[in-house]
Amino acid sequence: VSRQSKIKFRRGLASVVTSAIILSAVSIMGVMMLAWSQTSISTQKQEIEDVYNTQMNKINEDLIFENIWFATPSGAMTENHLNVTLGNVGILGLNVTQITITNSTGTNNTSIPYYFTNGGVIKSESLSLNVTYPWQSGDDLDILVFTNRGNQFITQEIAP
């Protein structure tokens, strides 16, 4: 076998091996990449779904202040207080978790938060909550309502 022939034979073998190696490597890489991409897409889909649902529910949550009245001590309420009646006019049930009353009159900025664990309101229903607050006649009060979805609803009232 001539030297030239030997070289020619070796070249053919190397080519096959190389091709196999390359093919294997590429296949492995391809499979890995596919696996990774599937996992990644699935994770992203979940994240997108969570964000989407959360945000849409938040957007669809709606609440109005049906009525607010101020009262002096009476019955079980031994101090000045407010009655806040909230109406759920959105398309979902909601949970009122906090009402914060803030006096925005002049420099008196007393702010008192009240927390509720039973503030659920189903769709189209209303909820009345009594909130003790040392209001004085003429006080300008901000009434801020928080829901468990993180929405905030605010209104202003002047104490009689």
Added chain:
Amino acid sequence: MTHHRGLSAVVGTVFLIAIVIGAMSYISYSLDVMGNFSESLISEESRQRDKQDEAFEISSIDITAANKLDGIIKNSGEIPIQLKTLYIDEQGVNDVVQKFTLNTSISPGNTVNLKDLVDFDMNATKGYNMKVVSSRGEVNSFYVNSPSQQKLPMYLRTIPEYVPSEFTTTVLFSVVNNMSNNNVLYNVTPELNATTVLGNNVGNIRTGPIPTSYPVLYPGDVATFEYSVQLTGEQDDSVRFDATIANGVADNIVSTTAYVKEVTVATQAGTALESFGLSTELSNLLDILYFHDENTATPNGEYQMDGSDVTGTGTTGMLEDAVDFEFITSNVTATTTVLPGNWNITLAYHNELVPNGIPAPSFAFMMETPDGPGAGDIFDTTGNINKDFINYGAPTWNSNGGPDNKAYFSFDGNDDFRGDWDINKEYQAYTDIEGNAVTTAVWVRIPSTVDDTYMPIIRWGDEGDNASQDDDEYEISFGDYSAAAKGEFVYRYNTEPDSDQTLCRTDSAYDYNDDKWHFVVGARDGDDDCKLYVDGVLKDDIEDCNGCSGSSFMQVKDKEDIFIGHDGGSQWLIGDVAMVMHWNNVELNATTILDLNNTNYGLNATRAQITIEKTDGNGVSSGILYDQEFSFPYHDTSIRGDSENDRIDLQKADTDWKKYYAGNFTFSTGANTTFNTGERLKATIGWSGDSQNLPLHFRFDDEDPKFEQNNILTYFQTPASTPAWPTFISFQRDEHVTYLVFNSGPNGAWFTYGGTRFVITTLDGTQSYGGIIESVNATSGGGPVDSTKDSIFIPDQYYAELKFYPLKNPPIASNGGGTKPDGGTYTASVFLSGFDDKGEVFLRTISLGVVNVEP
């Protein structure tokens, strides 16, 4: 290499396909998510748009007659709405807010009535904060009778601020609704108080507020109220006016001050003149207000009431049902003060015999007078029997002491009786008992000293006739000769003399010779039946029928053989009789007889509801002076019958003054009563119900001088008033109209020819007619006024009688020429021009309102 390339292409293709599938899957998912997101956003957007498109308004708020909340809510948006909740917060009530569930749908443009949705009692004087909430969260607040706790911008102005004493100024009060959240105010009612700063009672609100309230005040709207205030006082006296609105915030008040200033040079200054309208006689300007039967120029069809003479043939007012008689004065043209004292209504009236619902009797002797047509004779008040009931033996008449303290006759048991009724056959329908149903009633009192076994009280049939003429007998007696009936009332009749008798009598357990008045009634439905009532109670209805198979007809041969207190033979009554009534062909039932027993024929015969009140110019009450039931005494028409051919009974014509009696209603006031300019005095006489109440007929506005000569007039007399009451205005178109003015001072004055006119204008304003001044006080020392001569001097506190030439167009100082006004209603004004003794000129225009010109 060719093989390698092929392999690579395969691997690459596989990878490419995998990548493409992955990418497509991701893109597809992303699009899906985007689609959902968009859908949610669109849905939310739609909800928000619906929320924005939703609108409703409270069109009106009202309080029903039953004091219930009423109002109209209108869907003013473009989509259907559902009202969900109504909150009502009554001001002044702590910690109570009422919540009403509405749950009603309204299509666009449609309305609902609140009263159909909620049942809420309202108080017209209290303030309410209300909110209506829709299902989409639209909240509409509104305020009734109050702006709640929000202060409103208010403005108060006096125009002019300075006026002479006795002149009026105008007070304007404005309120702006600038409430937050575009709140609507309903029923905005002003309140104005005058507080004298310097002087004594300087400000006197004469009219206003005009309007009395604003039913609704939308955001940004302004409510303006006008008052006319007369200032009276010395130079620089002043009065402060404070204004607010009903149920407003406590310190949301505005003030202004007006001053009394004499204006030395002015077009309106000088002597204060007060109008009295038109009249032809100064002498009638007293405190007497006659009731008239005209109702022209009254606000609501009431009868006129003024000091002018009664005219015409008059009217009889039948006070017997739910129709009230209302009399009202013309509106006063100056503040009128009525001094403390008695207010008196005198009615010329007579009574019916029985309350409504009870048949009228066939004849009735009320025994209210001893002086009938003949000496001591009496007669039938019904007028059915126009004959005397002859007096024998002179029973004693007593003016009082009877039942209900009315009059009665006493019979001595010897020879006193009434009987031998000189009646003719034509009256048999009222007296012949025959076999009819009948009822006979008598008020009688038997002395305790009586020991007789029989005394006739009221009787048909003459026991004195001889046997061949023996009458049938019908009677109410005391005893029937039997020992068992001694002390008892007996009702009996005998249709076959001494053999066919039907008898009822009271129980022997009680003797009625007890010195007490008793109402004894015998009734039957026909022959062989009897019922005996005493004091309205049935005592016996089981007839003692002896030989009842005989004739069933009562036959009194001589029609005059009807007696009171006598049997025609030898028996007379010892006792008193106050009233006899008989119903032929009628059997009264127990209820009716009890009602008759309880009917008062004394001082409380007729109960009328009397209301005396002040009203505004439209006849709407502005203050009650008296509103109570008042009793008028019984008046029988027979009192004035004074000759045999002049029996005064109920069938006499209503125009006959003798039928009537002057009865008074009186009440007192302990302080001045003030009528502001434009107000009226109103008297209402109403019926207080049928039960035991005798109908009353009163005569008014009858010019027959007999009424006045005998002082039987219907009128209203007030305590002295300053100035006197105005009259209604009505005159002929050719008449020389006389206008009365009172100079209330402080200065005397002359009227001048130049500007003193009387003017009328058609109601549509298209035609006017004027009357030129002709004379002033021509009948009391004055004389003509013309271009060369002013009027005589009218001192302070004196009246001026201004006479004008007939109204013409153009005005002419003569009787002829010019165009006369047609008959009809016109608005009238008087222009007064003159100067006072201080040299100050006055020019006054006085509106007389609507007058009636007769063709």
